[in-house]
Amino acid sequence: xxxxxxxxxxxxxxxxxxxxxxxxxxxxxxxxxxxxxxxxxxxxxxxxxxxxxxxxxxxxxxxxxxxxxxxxxxxxxxxxxxxxxxxxxxxxxxxxxxxxxxxxxxxxxxxxxxxxxxxxxxxxxxxxxxxxxxxxxxxxxxxxxxxxxxxxxxxxxxxxxxxxxxxxxxxxxxxxxxxxxxxxxxxxxxxxxxxxxxxxxxxxxxxxxxxxxxxxxxxxxxxx
Amino acid sequence: xxxxxxxxxxxxxxxxxxxxxxxxxxxxxxxxxxxxxxxxxxxxxxxxxxxxxxxxxxxxxxxxxxxxxxxxxxxxxxxxxxxxxxxxxxxxxxxxxxxxxxxxxxxxxxxxxxxxxxxxxxxxxxxxxxxxxxxxxxxxxxxxxxxxxxxxxxxxxxxxxxxxxxxxxxxxxxxxxxxxxxxxxxxxxxxxxxxxxxxxxxxxxxxxxxxxxxxxxxxxxxxxxxxxxxxxxxxxxxxxxxxxxxxxxxxxxxxxxxxxxxxxxxxxxxxxxxxxxxxxxxxxxxxxxxxxxxxxxxxxxxxxxxxxxxxxxxxxxxxxxxxxxxxxxxxxxxxxxxxxxxxxxxxxxxxxxxxxxxxxxxxxxxxxxxxxxxxxxxxxxxxxxxxxxxxxxxxxxxxx
Amino acid sequence: xxxxxxxxxxxxxxxxxxxxxxxxxxxxxxxxxxxxxxxxxxxxxxxxxxxxxxxxxxxxxxxxxxxxxxxxxxxxxxxxxxxxxxxxxxxxxxxxxxxxxxxxxxxxxxxxxxxxxxxxxxxxxxxxxxxxxxxxxxxxxxxxxxxxxxxxxxxxxxxxxxxxxxxxxxxxxxxxxxxxxxxxxxxxxxxxxxxxxxxxxxxxxxxxxxxxxxxxxxxxxxxxxxxxxxxxxxxxxxxxxxxxxx
Numbered sequence: 001x002x003x004x005x006x007x008x009x010x011x012x013x014x015x016x017x018x019x020x021x022x023x024x025x026x027x028x029x030x031x032x033x034x035x036x037x038x039x040x041x042x043x044x045x046x047x048x049x050x051x052x053x054x055x056x057x058x059x060x061x062x063x064x065x066x067x068x069x070x071x072x073x074x075x076x077x078x079x080x081x082x083x084x085x086x087x088x089x090x091x092x093x094x095x096x097x098x099x100x101x102x103x104x105x106x107x108x109x110x111x112x113x114x115x116x117x118x119x120x121x122x123x124x125x126x127x128x129x130x131x132x133x134x135x136x137x138x139x140x141x142x143x144x145x146x147x148x149x150x151x152x153x154x155x156x157x158x159x160x161x162x163x164x165x166x167x168x169x170x171x172x173x174x175x176x177x178x179x180x181x182x183x184x185x186x187x188x189x190x191x192x193x194x195x196x197x198x199x200x201x202x203x204x205x206x207x208x209x210x211x212x213x214x215x216x217x218x219x220x221x222x223x224x
Numbered sequence: 225x226x227x228x229x230x231x232x233x234x235x236x237x238x239x240x241x242x243x244x245x246x247x248x249x250x251x252x253x254x255x256x257x258x259x260x261x262x263x264x265x266x267x268x269x270x271x272x273x274x275x276x277x278x279x280x281x282x283x284x285x286x287x288x289x290x291x292x293x294x295x296x297x298x299x300x301x302x303x304x305x306x307x308x309x310x311x312x313x314x315x316x317x318x319x320x321x322x323x324x325x326x327x328x329x330x331x332x333x334x335x336x337x338x339x340x341x342x343x344x345x346x347x348x349x350x351x352x353x354x355x356x357x358x359x360x361x362x363x364x365x366x367x368x369x370x371x372x373x374x375x376x377x378x379x380x381x382x383x384x385x386x387x388x389x390x391x392x393x394x395x396x397x398x399x400x401x402x403x404x405x406x407x408x409x410x411x412x413x414x415x416x417x418x419x420x421x422x423x424x425x426x427x428x429x430x431x432x433x434x435x436x437x438x439x440x441x442x443x444x445x446x447x448x449x450x451x452x453x454x455x456x457x458x459x460x461x462x463x464x465x466x467x468x469x470x471x472x473x474x475x476x477x478x479x480x481x482x483x484x485x486x487x488x489x490x491x492x493x494x495x496x497x498x499x500x501x502x503x504x505x506x507x508x509x510x511x512x513x514x515x516x517x518x519x520x521x522x523x524x525x526x527x528x529x530x531x532x533x534x535x536x537x538x539x540x541x542x543x544x545x546x547x548x549x550x551x552x553x554x555x556x557x558x559x560x561x562x563x564x565x566x567x568x569x570x571x572x573x574x575x576x577x578x579x580x581x582x583x584x585x586x587x588x589x590x591x592x593x594x595x596x597x598x599x600x601x602x603x604x605x606x607x608x609x610x611x612x613x614x615x616x617x618x619x620x621x622x623x624x
Numbered sequence: 625x626x627x628x629x630x631x632x633x634x635x636x637x638x639x640x641x642x643x644x645x646x647x648x649x650x651x652x653x654x655x656x657x658x659x660x661x662x663x664x665x666x667x668x669x670x671x672x673x674x675x676x677x678x679x680x681x682x683x684x685x686x687x688x689x690x691x692x693x694x695x696x697x698x699x700x701x702x703x704x705x706x707x708x709x710x711x712x713x714x715x716x717x718x719x720x721x722x723x724x725x726x727x728x729x730x731x732x733x734x735x736x737x738x739x740x741x742x743x744x745x746x747x748x749x750x751x752x753x754x755x756x757x758x759x760x761x762x763x764x765x766x767x768x769x770x771x772x773x774x775x776x777x778x779x780x781x782x783x784x785x786x787x788x789x790x791x792x793x794x795x796x797x798x799x800x801x802x803x804x805x806x807x808x809x810x811x812x813x814x815x816x817x818x819x820x821x822x823x824x825x826x827x828x829x830x831x832x833x834x835x836x837x838x839x840x841x842x843x844x845x846x847x848x849x850x851x852x853x854x855x856x857x858x859x860x861x862x863x864x865x866x867x868x869x870x
Contacts, residue, residue, distance in 0.1 A: 007704055068828045070787035073821040076804045080814060119324025122287055122397075123338050123387075124313030137328045156694030163696075163794050164808055176700050180795065185704055192697035199692040216328045216371040 009186040024194060026170035030158040031202075034090055035151050038097030042146075045098070046105035047131075056106060063099035071096075071157045075164040084168040089161040096157055097150040104146025108139030141214050148206035155199045159191070172198070232265040232427045233300040233394035235286065240295030242281050242452070255281045256452035259295070263444065265394075266425040272438035273448030273455075273475070279431045281452070283397050286429060287316045299395060314338050317388030317396035317426070321403045323380045325372040331357070331383050332368040338391040356386040361416060378409040385417065389424070396428045403432070414440060435476055439464070439483055447472050460487055481601060482565060490567055490581055491560035493600060495590025498580065500525045503532060504545050511540035523580065524551040529587040531557070531580050555580055558592060568597050628822070631815035642802070644823065651799035651827065654792075655785045658721055662728035662781060667774075670736025674770070675762050684737060690730040695788045699723040699795060720792030720799075727788055728781040735777025739770030772843040779835040786828045800824045 013020070045063075049056040066074075074092035082088045112135050120130045162173030172195040179188025210217075242256040256278040263269040271279040284290040286297055288309060297304045304312060325334050335353040336344075344352070354364035360382040372380055381402060388396055402410045402417075414437065421428065432438055438445050439460040447463065449455045449471050456468040464480045464487070467473035477483065500523045501510040514522045514537020524532045524546060533551030540550070556570040558579045571577050571594050579592040631637060638644055673680040699719055706718040743766050751761050793801030803820025810816075 064832075065829055068783055068832045069825045070783075070790045070828050072787070072790045072793075072801055072804055073824040076808060076817055077821045079808070080817075113322070113324075113327075115320055115322035115324040116326060117324075118289065119318065119320060120326075122289055122313060122316075122318035122320070122324075124310040124315075124341055126310055129341070134326060138326075152692045156692075156696070159694045159696040160791060163791070163805070173696060176696060177794070180700065180703075188700045189704070192694075192700045195694045195697045196701075199694055200689055203689070203692045214328070216373060 007185050008189065009184075012186050013190060020175070020190070020194070023170060023172050023175050023191070024198070026174075027155070027158055027172045027195070027198060030089060030093065030161065030169060030171045031151060031154045031198075034093035034154050035097055035147065037090070038094045038101055038150060039147065041094070042098055042101030042105055045102050046109065049102070049106050050109045059102060060099065063095070063102055066095040067099040071160045072163060075161050079164060084165060086169065089158070089165055089169045093154050093157055093161070096153055100150045100153065101143075101146045104142045104149070105139060108142030108146075109135055111142060112138045141210055141217060144206055144210040144213075148203060148210075151202045151206065152199050155195060155202060159195050231392055231394045232425055234265045234298075235261075235263040235269075235395060235427055235429065236298040236301075237261040237282070238296040238298060240282070240285060240292045240297060242278070242285065242290065243293045254278075254452045256285070256292075259452070259454060261446055261454065261457060263427060263429065265300075265427050267443040268421060268428040268430055268441055269444045269446065270430045270432060270438040270442035271446050271448060272432050272435055272442075274450065275433060277448035277450050278452030279433075279446075279448045280399055282448075283399055283429055283431050286395070286397055287313050287318060310341075314341055314391060315393050315395070317391075317393040319381075319384050319388045319396065319398040319401040321400040323372070323384040323404075325380055325383060325387070327372050329371075330368065331362070331370050331372070331375070332364070334372070334383055335386045335390055337387055338393075342391055352390060353386075356389055357383075359389070359420065360386045362386070377405045378413060381405060381413055385420075389426075394427060396426050398428060398430045400432055401430070402437070403434075410437075417441075436483070436486075439486060447475060449475075485565035485568060485597065485601065486563045488564045488600065489560065490558050490562050490564065490579075490592055493564075493592060493596055495581055495592060496596070498523050498588050498591050500529070500531075500588055501535075501546055502527060502529075503548055506543070507540050507546050507550075508543045510535075510546060511537050511542065513537070514540070523588065524548065525588060528585070530585075531555075531582065531588050534576065557582055559583065560589065564597050564600065567592060568594065571597075627815040628818045631819045637819075647798060647800050647802060648823070648827070651786070651789050651801075651824075654717070654721060654797075654799060655724065655782070655789050658724035658785050658789075659728055659778070659781060661725045662732055662785075663778075665725075666729045666732030666777075667736055670733040670774075671740060671762065671767070674737040674740025675758070675766060680737065684734060687730040687733050690726070691734070693727075695723060695727050695784065696791055696794075698726055699788065699791060702726075703795060717797060719795055720789060720797040723792075724785045724788045727784050731780040731784065732774075732777045735780070736770070736774050739773030739777075740766050742773060743769045772839055775835060775839040775842065779832060779839065782831055782835060783828060786824070786831065790824050800827065 045059050049059055069092075071092065074095070075089065078088040078091055082091070116134065116138070117130070120134045125134065158169070158171050159173035159176060161169045162171060162177045167174055172191045175191030175194070176188045179185065179191060237259045240256060240259045241254055243254050245253075259278075259282060261269070271282055273279050281290055285292045286299075286304065288304060291305075326337070329337075332350065332353045335356055336349040339349045339352060354368065357364045357367060362379060362382055367375075367379070367383075372383070375383065381404070384401065388398075402413045405413065418441065430438075430441055432441075438447075442460055444458065445460055445463055446457045447455045455475075456463060456472045461484065463472065463476055464484045467476055467480075473480075499514065499517060499519070499521070501513075502525055504527075510522045514520045514535075520537045522535045522537055522540070524535055526532055532548055533553035534555055535546070535550050535552070540546075554574070555576045556574045556579045558567045558570060559582055562570075567579055571579050571592075577594050581589045581592055583589050636643075640646065669683065672678075673683050702719040702722045706722065710718060740762075747765065748761055751765050756764065789797070789799045790801035790804065792799060793805040800820055800823045803816050803823065807814065807817030807820055
């Protein structure tokens with residue numbers, strides 16, 4: 001903070017609403033894309049792991065190592081290879097979601113009661129029918145829980161991407177980094193505050209989504 | 225409207241064995257050992273035995289959740305092994321102890337599972353599901369939209385039975401279907417299911433470890449012993465009257481004389497005629513009639529012949545009308561479907577050891593006494609009439 | 625690749641305040657201190673709400689929101705405050721340390737709570753019936769049984785703290801993140817950037833494996849899953865973590 005500077009300069013915010021909105025839009029893109037890609041990959045890996053339990057250990061070990069690498073290091077490592085492109089941010093962000101999603105999806109499938117599976121088999125479901133009509137819907141609550149954690153994680157890590165990527169990736173992290181570089185607290189505090197609001201909103205949103213799409217999990221006894 | 229009655233198939237186990245542990249070499253312990261059973265169409269066959277005796281394995285080989293190591297299972301004479309797996313299973317009702325209801329589907333969706341797999345129209349599935357809910361005693365208007373988590377244990381089992389019946393399968397497999405509910409609910413479910421079966425006449429394989437349930441539910445009972453062998457196969461009466469081995473005798477229990485009473489109903493007895501007198505009729509006449517008989521009581525009834533209570537003939541006035549105030553209403557009522565076991569326990573519990581037998585309208589049919597039931601036990605042959613022409617089963621040789 | 629090897633072989637990079645040993649020491653000591661403070665706060669609260677069940681929903685909901693907050697955001701939100709407190713250290717150690725501590729509390733607290741709650745309530749009831757006092761139940765029954773889960777929380781917190789310490793370099797902090805930030809801002813030093821990445825990733829993965837081994841060692845054999853030999857960082861993405869959010 002420079003001497004004599006106000007902590008929050010509201011007139012600056014008023015003058016830059018367009019830019020701020022653009023940053024929020026970029027941040028959403030940096031969140032939704034990797035979570036969506038990560039979910040598709042994780043779903044394939046999970047179904048594989050459920051059908052052949054022996055691969056679950058190796059899958060979680062590899063995705064676990066990816067998850068363990070500190071974010072700044074992960075973003076930095078790809079710049080010389082993929083250059084300053086969106087891919088450099090997407091690859092680490094996707095890889096961070098994998099462990100979370102694989103674990104929750106597999107837990108969802110494994111959580112389906114064995115007698116439900118046996119009943120389905122005994123009534124003449126084919127394996128694919130059983131997967132789509134019984135196992136998948138019953139794994140949804142755990143999938144949503146995984147998506148919730150993955151999304152919140154991606155929102156947080158996407159802010160870090162701007163430290164390395166500069167304005168290539170944009171997003172709210174760019175507001176923070178620019179604010180720090182120019183010693184302008186309004187900008188970095190705004191970026192930080194908005195990323196917090198985004199993360200908490202996403203968290204709450206997913207709790208609501210889970211309630212909407214799993215009506216059977218609501219409190220027993222209430223007549224439907 | 226679908227008809228739920230009339231379709232049943234024979235089930236025949238022909239030298240069926242199941243061994244686990246990779247190879248089917250001799251020497252590996254068998255879960256099921258050379259099982260041969262013939263179950264006629266429309267009958268309930270109970271597979272009973274201690275845990276680990278292979279009864280559930282035998283059941284699951286019928287819908288091929290488990291494939292036999294050797295031998296054949298014939299359904300209406302056709303080898304199950306030759307049929308397409310899902311088509312076979314969709315034609316066999318399957319009820320399990322933990323119900324296996326789909327938690328994410330409503331009751332009506334659960335019941336419609338197999339019809340949906342068979343590609344019925346939505347309207348037909350809905351109509352059939354609601355019909356079945358009614359059949360198992362659940363009001364469709366109240367229960368259709370509920371999820372399994374919103375049902376009691378007994379209600380879940382009913383939905384499980386309805387779901388198994390949905391596509392009107394000729395065969396039903398029931399694996400301890402009432403094992404997870406409390407004894408009172410279990411008994412009610414058993415009674416309801418027996419009543420249902422009178423209409424449906426399905427061929428039912430029913431697994432239980434409870435010998436009382438086996439005797440109550442089974443037209444035929446196969447007693448399994450450890451090692452996957454059938455120790456005895458026959459009617460409940462045969463099992464109780466002449467156990468084929470010590471194992472069967474022990475398994476059936478030392479109280480098998482009493483258990484046999486559960487196999488006969490009051491309707492099987494020749495009832496005493498009841499000395500009735502209609503309310504309002506002449507008391508003097510009733511008194512004379514009562515005092516002349518060895519049993520000097522008169523049963524007062526209303527004009528529709530429904531019992532109001534006993535009157536000691538000696539206390540009756542010489543003349544005047546009979547009034548309800550004279551009658552003592554404490555006397556056990558039984559109906560013709562009451563088992564002799566239940567009738568006996570009712571009679572032993574009451575002050576007046578004479579039971580009044582009534583029909584469906586409540587009208588007096590006659591009287592039953594403890595002596596009559598004891599006499600019946602001494603006669604030995606307690607067996608329901610329909611078993612007289614029971615087809616020859618394939619009783620296993622207990623010496624084997 | 626050669627240049628990275630050369631960078632590691634250069635004795636200059638092993639000396640002084642900007643050398644590998646000192647940066648590693650900064651990174652580890654700051655992380656350790658933050659974990660210690662977070663444990664001093666998170667453990668007692670987690671044990672209390674886990675054992676008594678009191679205030680649990682409120683505390684867990686707050687902690688879950690805390691877990692949702694981006695670490696970079698926490699770091700810079702603290703910045704103006706720490707500059708007020710100490711203009712001298714306000715720009716490096718203090719915001720990083722505070723952010724790391726704040727971010728480490730929720731995983732420790734939530735898993736401690738979850739670990740205690742997972743202990744069979746019938747077992748606790750039986751212990752109470754045998755006359756154990758509440759602190760004895762906690763000390764002899766609940767804590768030993770919950771320890772593997774709690775260690776899982778420390779694994780998560782450790783990852784979080786190591787990563788945040790790295791980002792701390794952006795606001796002028798020391799630690800291994802310096803190699804990455806300096807290497808990046810000076811395009812003539814690509815080897816330093818890569819060396820930083822290797823050091824940071826190696827530290828995080830190494831610590832995680834050590835904690836995983838500890839976690840496995842202290843898990844009673846009967847409770848070990850066949851496939852969990854090294855199943856990645858602990859902590860299930862389980863909805864059980866968040867009772868009645870929202």
